[in-house]
Amino acid sequence: MKHLLLALLLGAASATGFAPLGLWPLTIAAYALLIAMTISRQRLRSAFATGWAFGVGQFMVGLNWIATAFTYQAAMPAWLGWIAVVLLSLYLAVYPALATAIAWRFGKAMPLTFVLFFAAAWIVTEYLRAFVFTGFAWNPLSAIAIAHIGSGDVANGLASSARWIGTYGVSGLIVLLAGAFYLGWQRRWTAALGIGALPVAASIAGVIAVSSIATVDPDASAIRVIQPNINQNEKWDADLALRNFNRLVERTGETGDEPRLIFWPEAAVPEFIEDDPMARARISSLLGEEDLLLLGASKLIWENIENGRRRTIGARNAFYVMDANGDLLARYDKAHLVPYGEYLPMRPVLESIGLSRLAPGDLDFWPGPGPQTLELPGFGTVGGQICYEMVFSGEVVERANRPDFLFNPSNDAWFGAWGPPQHLAQARLRAIEEAMPIIRSTPTGVSAIIDARGVVADHIPYHQAGTIDARLPAPAPPTLFSRFGNILPMIFAAMLxxxxxxxxxRERRRG
Incomplete structure (x- = not known):
């Protein structure tokens, strides 16, 4: 039991490498020690348990923000949030446990073989975590390579190699780096240098690749990103509706001398604007003649019943493109919904024991069709990913119709102090993979402009109201990953x- 407690503590320490702390050397050291602990196990089940305990520690610390979401609803007790964190961690830890078990099964006799199998297994199991049971891809190990927020920070070379091998491949490189330290500690210098050369070479290649990307065009479209700083406990308060709208109005500002793209957050307004012409008129009056507004709102789904009447049967989490006439030119519907947040699985069973979803309302949200490219007359094209859809590597762009940039309206006000910077880090990984700018607008932060290198060109800090006025960054040519997607990290795992x-x-022949 002592070694399981140690593995749990190591996992907790490894979580400090993610945002907001960014203590990535501790993460590397924790993984090196995990390798040492696992390879010394005498049985396969012990190796599995070691990885599982490590994963529980990492997810419980890294996902602590989930508990905060339960404090913004009254249907369930707030303490249930910590139960949710623990239960989710117990499940998610199965994936690192599988990685350690696979590495032990095939590499226990040779440390170098163990490290290679561990890196390969980590790539595959992290990918599996992203889609099994609808998937929860949050905080891939590669996110420690890009955990700092500051505007103008260049993504380091290791993160930049995601343009070739994707997020999960970069996670494998980080495991190799930890393995190199372990092999060095074992005085296996040749093996340590050989393994360590892979992430070092990838980092150098990443720096060279992004150094030639041009992101600033003085003739590009003018954009304004709005962060109104409306907290979650204020968002749906009817008494504060006018104040909340005025905050958006104030930040949107006066019309200017040139057309603007204006970005409001997810669920920026409570009205169902597709069915409410008065709300559209009030919003569109803020726009200049050639301005376009991209704003989050919900759409009701109706069912016709007898005598020409209809009833609502669901809703969609959407963002709209609106012009100065109040016309809705396009709509994107969120495809990857959050279980228990936007819909309640097995609703009759769970409602009977007092459980509810976190978002207000009785209607479940319905999923949209997936990534789409929308036309923005006079401004090019945009792809959409609402809130945590952005964390799913390889699933954010309509590949047959590549947009000029991605818009990621989000509501991170649910997520405490740790969730928003973690979300931003993962959005930066998507920008690197796809070589595409990403615009993020959130009610409370972190709103940001991310260029095609994964650099945060500008941002509004957490819990501050503000605007960003800038030029729309240019996309870069498609990357290898944007062409082939997650087959590339799987090929990398197969190579390892x-x-x-x-x-x-070779070792057996020598023996």
């Missing part, structure tokens, strides 16, 4: 397994 099998074969 192939190298480890070859080394094992």
């Amino acid at each position: 397994i192939g190298i480890s099998l070859l080394l094992g074969w």
Whole structure:
């Protein structure tokens, strides 16, 4: 039991490498020690348990923000949030446990083989975590390579290699780096240098690749990003509706001498604007003649019943493109919904025991069709990802119709102090993978402009009202990852397994 407690503590320490702390050297050290602990286990189930305890520690600390979401609703007790964090961590820890078990099964006799199998297994299991049971891809290990927020910070070379091998491939490189430290500690210098050379080479190549990307065009479209600083406990308060709207009005500002793209957050207004012409008129009056507004709002889904009447049967979480006439030119519907947040699985069963979803209202949200490219007359094209859809590597762009940029309206006010910077880090990884600018507008932060290198060109800090006035960054040519997606990290994992099998074969011949 002592070694499981130690693994739990190591996992907790490894979570400090993610935003907002960004103590990535501790994460590398924790993974090196995890390798040392796992390879010394005598049984497969012990290796599995070691990885599981490590994962529980990492997810419980890294996902502590989930508990905050339960404080913004009255249907369930707030303490249930910590139960949710623990239960989710117990499940998510299965994936690192599988990685340690696979590495032990095939590499326990050779430290170098173990490290290679561990990196490969980590890539595959992290990918599986992103879609099994609808998926929860939050905080891939690669996010420690890009955890700092500051505007103008260049994404380091290791993160930049996501343009070739994606987020999950970069996670494998980080495991290799930890493995190199472990092998060095074992005085296996040749193996340590060989393994460590891979992430170092990838970092150098990443820096070279992004250094030639041009992101500033003085003739590009003018944009304004709005962060009204409306807290979650204020958002749906009817008594504060006028005040909340005025905050958006104030930040939107006067019309200017040139057309603007204006960005409001997810669920920026409570009205169902598709069915409410008065709300559209009030909002569109803020726009200049050639301005376009991208704003989050909900859409009701209706069902016709007898005598020409209809009833609501669901809703969609959407963002709209609105012009100065109040016309809705396009709409994107969120496709990857949050279980228990936007819909309640097995509703009759869970409602009977007093559980509810976190978002207000009795209607479940329905999913949209997936990534779409929308036309913005006079401004090009945009792709949409609402809130946490942005964390799913390889699933954010309509590949057959590549947009000029991505808009990520979000409501991170649910997520405490740790969730928003973690969300931003993962959005930056998407920008690197797709070589595409991302515009984020949130009620309380962190709103940001991310260029095609993954650099935060400008941002509004958490819990501050503000605006960003800028030029729309240019996209870069499609990356290898944007063309082929997550088949690339799987090929990388297969290569690592192939190298480890070859080394094992050579070792057996020598013996």
